[in-house]
Amino acid sequence: MADKKLKQKRRRPDPTSDDESELPFKNILKPDQAILETLKQLFLAATTTTTAAANGASTSSSSSKPLTLSDLSLSATCREVTDLSLSAVQSTIETLILQIARSILAGNGFSFQVPSRASSNQLYVPELDRIVLKDKTTLRPFASLSTVRKSTITVKILSLIHQLCLRNIHVTKRDLFYTDVKLFQDQTQSDAVLDDVACILGCTRSSLNVIAAEKGVVVGRLIFSDNGDMIDCTKMGMGGKAIPPNIDRVGDMQSDAMFILLVEKDAAYIRLAEDRFYNRFPCIIVTAKGQPDVATRLFLRKMKMELKLPVLALVDSDPYGLKILSVYGCGSKNMSYDSANLTTPDIKWLGIRPSDLDKYKIPEQCRLPMTEQDIKTGKDLLEEDFVKKNPGWVEELNLMVKTKQKAEIQALSSFGFQYLSEVYLPLKLQQKDWL
């Protein structure tokens, strides 16, 4: 389809125009103005649909949110958590602890009802386009060998969170772990119980005042306030601004960007940031360097909701790339209890898609054969509802599993390091080649 496009001379003021022949497809690039036009359409479409939806919602009901779990009459009851204020968290913990204390004093030991976060207790709701948690719970009694450790850790974490509430401070997960290394043994255990506690209390993890270390970064046409300081993300140097772990202190987002570019990997992010891609095509570039953490997901959602920008994703052409995409879009199974706050609807898969490998003639030596594990993951993904709902994705994934080839974003570097920012992305945008 690329060849059918009208060929036009490039008129971009660029000293490298004489090496056109070296970069494939460069000659079919339209001038930036034309690409910007297409982007504007995308931008307008995104804002109008959201506002329309918002208007529609506001006319039908008073809530401004498009759709919530309670609006659907699902057969299985689902569990969702909400943001709770500190005092609410505190009083919930107190009630729980008092219950436990009374149970102990009555000579009955104690136990917790913990919502199960196993995959059997997850449900993909197509109407919401995200994973939610069903209402199954498991009993966590103290008087059982298999759960004694976990129930003790749960009490301990509850008591620690209670302290945080009293003092009104934030700590990191790592801090929490170091309060009793002997009991927790390793951080994964205290982290897992922390999510359990959020489920038990029915609040989001951020309302527990426990944050994760900064992982995600953002750069581009965005201005926001972090704890009262105004941040201009165009003036953050090459590395960009670290996404603040406590989203509740972020506000006043402003932007003249036309879209948000979600990048899977640090390497591609650095390339785009250094080339100031966001100045050529006004955008905001975000990466979580691999699997996204809670803060990045919250931040992305906040941007999407407040700025009403379309989100385009640039991930590797392998099952894990798609998986990461799905975590942004539909939520992870581990955090499904809070999927309402963590997911960003309507993310478009820009690249690198399996069909791009041939379309952009990526050389054989840059493609990697998929391992058995990869193929299995790919096939499993095909069974997932959030993939099935998008026929374009199914097609791409089928192609990947069929050709048994994968490629990383870096594969494009075989045409030169800047091919990604100079040719591939502009061309993709020009052709509206997203799913």
Added chain:
Amino acid sequence: MPIGAVELPSRGHWAPSFAIPRGRSSPSPITKTKSPAEFFAENKNIAGFDNPGKSLYTTVRELVENSLDSAESISELPVVEITIEEIGKSKFNSMIGLVDRERVDTKLYDDYETEKARERRLAKEARAQELQAKNAALGKKVKEPSATKGAKGRGEASFYRVTCKDNGKGMPHDDIPNMFGRVLSGTKYGLKQTRGKFGLGAKMALIWSKMSTGLPIEISSSMRSHNFISFCKLDIDIHRNIPHVHLHEKRENKDRWHGAEIQVVIEGNWTTYRSKILHYMRQMAVITPYAQFLFKFVSEVAEKNVTIRFSRRTDVMPPVPVETKHHPSSVDLLLIKGLIAETSKGTLLQFLQHEFVNIGKSLAERLIGEMGPEFSPKMAVKSLTSQQIVRIHQLFRQAKFDDPSGGCLSPAGEYNLRLGIIKELHPDMVATYSGSAQVFEGHPFIVEAGVSVGGKDVKQGLNIFRFANRIPLLFEQGGDVVTRTAMKRINWSSYKINQTQDKIGVFVSIVSTKIPFKGTGKEYIGDDTKEIASAVKVRHCPLVLKFFVTNLTSKLTTSFLQSAIQQCCIQLKSKIVRKIQDREQQERKRNLSRYVPDATYAVYDVLKEISKFHASKKRRYEEEEEDVLRKVQSRSITKETLKEMLAQYVEKVDYEMALEYATQSGVNEEPREAIYIQALEDGYNFTDLHSSNFVFRFIQ
């Protein structure tokens, strides 16, 4: 010599003449005929004589396996004594009549120490001594200074006298020189599961001794019927491939001993192959629990001496493997030709019917009909042309035959394998499994497996013991199908076995008329000249063996292997689960109580905080909660109260659970195992104390 170009046949059709051109690129008209002995002398690595260390190892195992075969062939419980005696250089020199010479020109030698090196060494030694003195003064445990590694230069070869004595069949007096002194002079072999027959092994040891020490081999032998011992001292004329007899005489046989004793002096390396040799002996003891081994290493340095006795654990011996005829689907062209040359049958029909298994008369007739018009049942089999033989071969490949039975095989037996494992490893648990006979390419095979957990002298993780036709395989474990199966294809954790923490023993024994070894042309050395085309031997597959790795065979056998190991694991799982439950029962209270303080302190901390704020009446609580908070405030409820209550609760729960467990599981006893008491040898006087039910018998 371009041995690389010579494809070693995978079965036993060794080209009878050793006419090998001198050069590949310029074939000279004069070809030198090599004697088989010469051939093997030059290519001793094929037989496992790569280096002195390995040669020592191979010599030991060849002799041991010969002994076992010999004893089993006359259904005698084997008793094998093997002694390795280290011979120092001066002793060796005196043995061969060489005068020990002192070094005069010290700089001539490789291990000459220059002035500087000497200074450095002395300084280092002084430092070490100082450190040691310091440590000793501080009362630290001082590790004995490791014996200074003797300057073992390359020139310092070690020599060993290897003696192996058995209670086997012995050898006919007149045959002894030829049995040892002529390579490839074996008798005719049929198709049979074999550990090895009296063949190349001992001869290779002889060739190696000739090459490294020049000393002759000494053989004593006596057969059951004989009243004398044959003694023979001989070496081999490598170029002419004939024995060179020094002494051949009959001696008195006072003890009515029968068997063979072979003594050979070779160059070797005990230090590097010590563990291999000991492993070999141990594994041999596992797979042959009905044999008794006495292994001795004798050295001039007393602390290096090793004596290990592997005692007999059972009287039950596996049956002697039966010789069987070839299965039509397993033969190749050369083999058919060989069989035709040998057969005593006249007609084609008779030939097909009698020289192969699973071909009856009617099938033979149908086969001949299918071969074509130029074949007839009555035609003389020796008159078949080469093309006709090819046709027969093709038909054999395509036609469907019944599978050969495993009746000709002699597996170690589940019972013996189990006893062997128990005897040598003393595991906590053991499970064994014996598969039924399976067939691959016309050769029957049986897979037996054992899995043990725990034990003495077993390292953590997987310990793999491989046996092929009842001999241990020690080398190239990594590529072996058993290793791969155990590591990759068995999900140990699903059987409650921890692959890295538990001491797991995996034992796999495969017996077959053909073990699909894989290796680099080193698998097999033909053992016969021309009469035979089919000796399927295992033992002469020298030790560099890879054991079916990637070919078809592996796929087929792997599944049997995997299921065999899994069967064992399933048996073990129930035992392990029970054991874990037992342990949980015992440790439950302790494990639960351990968490009582942590849990109660955490609860109490929160309570205390609440009660503080409660004083300021910020929040309303229910009456009972109020009550608790008041008590916390007035310190009538403290940390200790909570702790006590929870501890009481744990005690209660523990009691209830123990009761429930006891009622559920009942009193169960481990199945009893028969013990084996070794028979006393003759020559004791007893005092008997008789009672109505039993007799006490005391050795005087």
